Amino acid sequence: MNKTIKYVVTFENGRWVSRCPTGEVEGVGVAASLSQLERDLAEIHAWAWPESTPGVEFTFDLPEEVAGVVAEYSREKELAETHTKRAAELAVRAAKMLTSHWSEPDTARVMGLSKQRVHQLKVSA
Incomplete structure (x- = not known):
């Protein structure tokens, strides 16, 4: 694994949503849990980059009241x-x-x- 692809993750309408701000992966990922979202993105990476599959890294965009506590x-x-x-x-x-x-x-x-x-x-x- 040579690198990681970073995603910004938010919680919207009862689902976790990932977006890749660098554009390495287009579109959004949506899942009911963070573990499922991470598995889904890892599968996409393995399919898109079979020779050198990048890892997955999350940055959470949380509501202000939660972000402060975290x-x-x-x-x-x-x-x-x-x-x-x-x-x-x-x-x-x-x-x-x-x-x-x-x-x-x-x-x-x-x-x-x-x-x-x-x-x-x-x-x-």
């Missing part, structure tokens, strides 16, 4: 993922540092983890 959720999710990654890095660092001074069971107690988890962190790369 944008806020996306920001918070990204922030949470960043924090989770940092916490995982610090867990490895702390486990290695603490077990150089104390036993794995004592380190587990200090960190609020199981002994098995401390051992996993300690031996991780």
Whole structure:
């Protein structure tokens, strides 16, 4: 798969509607669900470009009151993922540092983890 074709998707009259703003695919796609719409577009791509089938990417054109909530959720999710990654890095660092001074069971107690988890962190790369 060399590239993806981007579609703008809206919800109109009880159906999901896709339009390709770049003109790579003409017309509109219409389906009752997003998964069906994605399957339909993937089938069109496979038929139109059998040698190098492009992927499907959606951009949602949502009503303003919904778009704001979705944008806020996306920001918070990204922030949470960043924090989770940092916490995982610090867990490895702390486990290695603490077990150089104390036993794995004592380190587990200090960190609020199981002994098995401390051992996993300690031996991780």
